[in-house]
Amino acid sequence: MAIAPPSPTPKRRSKLLRFFVYMANRFDLEEGKEDELETIEYISKNVEFKGANLWILIFAIFVASVGLNVNSTAVIIGAMLISPLMGPIMGIGMAAGINDFDLLKRSFRNLGVAVFIAILTSTIYFAVTPISSAQSELLARTEPTVWDVLIALFGGLAGIIAGSRKEKSNAIPGVAIATALMPPLCTAGYGLATGNFLYFVGAFYLFFINSVFISLSTYLIVRFMRYPKKHFLDPKRENQVRTYITVITLMTIIPSVYLAYGIVKKSLWNEQARRFVELEIQYPNTQVLNSEYHYLQPRRTIEVSLIGDKLSDQEMAKLSAKLPAFGLDETSLTFRQSGAGTDLNLLRNDILKDLYERNEALIRDKDEKIALLESEILADANTRQLSLEIAEEAKINHPNLKKFTIGRSMVTDLEKDLVDTLLVAYAEFSPKASRTESKRLSDWIKVRTKADTIALILR
Template sequence: MTNNEIDKAKSGKSHLDNFIKYLKERFDLREDSASEQEVAERVGRGVVFKGTNLWVLIFAIMIASLGLNVNSTAVIIGAMLISPLMGPLIGIGFSLGTNDFELLKNAMRNFLLMVSVSIVTSTLYFLISPITVAQSELLARTTPTTYDVLIALFGGLAGMVALTRKDRSFVVVAGVAIATALMPPLCTAGYGIATGQFRYFIGAFYLFFINSLFISLASYAIVALLHYQKKTQIDKEKEKRVRKIMYVVIVVTIVPSVILAYGIIQHTSFEENADRYVTSVFHYNDTMLLDYQKNYHYKNRQSEIVVRLVGEPLSQSAIDNARSQMENYGLKNTDLVIRQTDTKGESVDVTALQKSYSELLEEKNAQIARLQSRVASLSIPDTLSVSDISREAAQVVDNVASLSISKHITYSAEGVATDTLFYCFVEQKDSLAVDVDRLGEWLKVRIKANDLRVIINNE
């Protein structure tokens, strides 16, 4: 190697060393780090929930519950801005990283208090709220995935990094990041209890639990990265056992969320592939794509794509060719269902077709309304208690042994419903006469019926 080549190699190595040194200076967390004692005092103060912290938590939970209830993202964010949730979780991770078991006990107690107060507050809100429908913002917190874990992890990292700085201007912002992962699930858990929908409670509380776990884990990781001193020295074997337990808890907690995330990814991938497939393949001169439907099935059942076509019907060879292209779009375990409408060579009037669909929809809605009205007319009103009426009738008219009332619809010879009337079947006492006219007039007033027939059972 010549001297020139050696000089070039040294120069290249020098540039690389300078670049690495530059990166280390940029990403070094120790430069503006607060002292360990100062950080420990901050964490210790932050874990305590009483007085101001507790009341602010209650108000924040109320605001977040209201935001979830009315489906307002802005209101939920507003609740996060004042939420004091990060203290106990940061404290748990910090205490594990420094072997401060007294702080760990205090953080755990306050964590349980925080959870209890939050769930009770949100439950009370949803019990008195007139809006009981689960909105999209609320439903989004019932199915935990790996993405939620990542939000909690990065939020926890941001919170702990901000807490260990001399300049604490970013602590509030980091608290908002942590509240993003914690407040909505807690409020959703309260909704599940208030409405008796425990699957919502289980899903939301599981989301809250894994988020809490990974926020604490993030705090623990920053403490380890900064090499904070241990407050209590324990033997290496015991430390290994503690770490093993931590790893087991982490794995057991995260596995279900990974499975759920995989399912969501598969579903999203199917939707995207189906869109690409239909828009790319179904282009024909005399046949127009009307619409299509994607039905994804999570388990062993085949997913399917239902395509509706109008115009010249596709030949079997064209359909087979369309099916053969499905694998090219990642649709291996998917069935293709084609619904065709033959216009017999006539041009397709899209506007008329849309109008036809609208008219059909209106007709169906009108039919549903008629059927609902018919069901209502066939049902005897709740206020009509035949047992009460039979006792009252015995006091109004003599010789009534028993009676029954039913509601009927009369039809014309053309099969058209013409009227609704009540029938009252009366059994007399020992063949003694019943004043039919008096009973009929009284019943019309009693059950609010315009048309009523009284029939005497002589047997």
């Protein structure tokens, strides 16, 4: 017969209750919350794009375009800090959450103006810039991933919670940086300026996904925190506004959720394809030089470049048969092998590219070490020459000086765990130097070498 476990004692139940109450207070959003009407007004003010806001946007777009053009991450981050794009995007979510149709129209209108001005500005810049090649920072904004969706969703949640506090933090600029709203618009302008329609579509797609999920996050928090909804004196008008907002919200969210679902599927497929190549294409005399993954409808393709012994038709067929086990249904596997006619040059280029990429960091590291050693050798040579010059001058000032040398030494500060360079001088007098003479020598060496501190060893 099973014995039931003893029920918690009243004392234990009291401790558990206090713990849950404590944790609930930790996560209470009412703590430090700004008046709801004040928050609505704060977000509504940031919706407008005219005057200073519009000029700031234009200049920020120029800064971001330059950063993408010269591949400078720091410049791009600075542009995202300047940008006021978050205002109308959060305004859309706020308007949908409180049934404010006027705010919703105003937010969409201002966002449309901001996007048009941003793309026009970046198009003009990339049309006149002498640097026309696409750098890595720019290429990174041509295709959204599942991580972009998650960043936009959680970043938007952080942004609206920060905006609802009495004390405004730097979370909203941080959200603008994390979700990267500016660079996709600049990349879209690059696509228009260079006639690359795929870049334009991919970058604008990324901006659209980010904007929708930031707005969705704002909407969810506004509803969760029960912000007061806008009421109308005419019930018929109120129902009409609610219908408009519901339809617009669904028309915006449903396509974006579907597109996000497609992004997730593509990301999972890419990961499985990489795992397949890494785990299954392993042969002792054949090496994978490069692999490309094409997520195309209705057929996905994995292209693998090989060097070494050629794989037979039977081996390639076996590899293709293993694709479903990795969830790679409706995926074709193609190979480019060395010696296969015109593919030989392509494989040779792949080899050179791979060798260059692998050795570039090593070469840079060696160059830095060589430069450091050269500077150390030069400093030692200068110190030796200085030691000879100072010794001759010191003999004139101190006739009793018999031996003298000066050099640099590494000193470790054991308390602060720091290593520093110290100028050390050794002097030998006969007869022994007085305290006054040794101080005079020490002060003179400081002036002569322009050193803040020296270590003088007397004998």
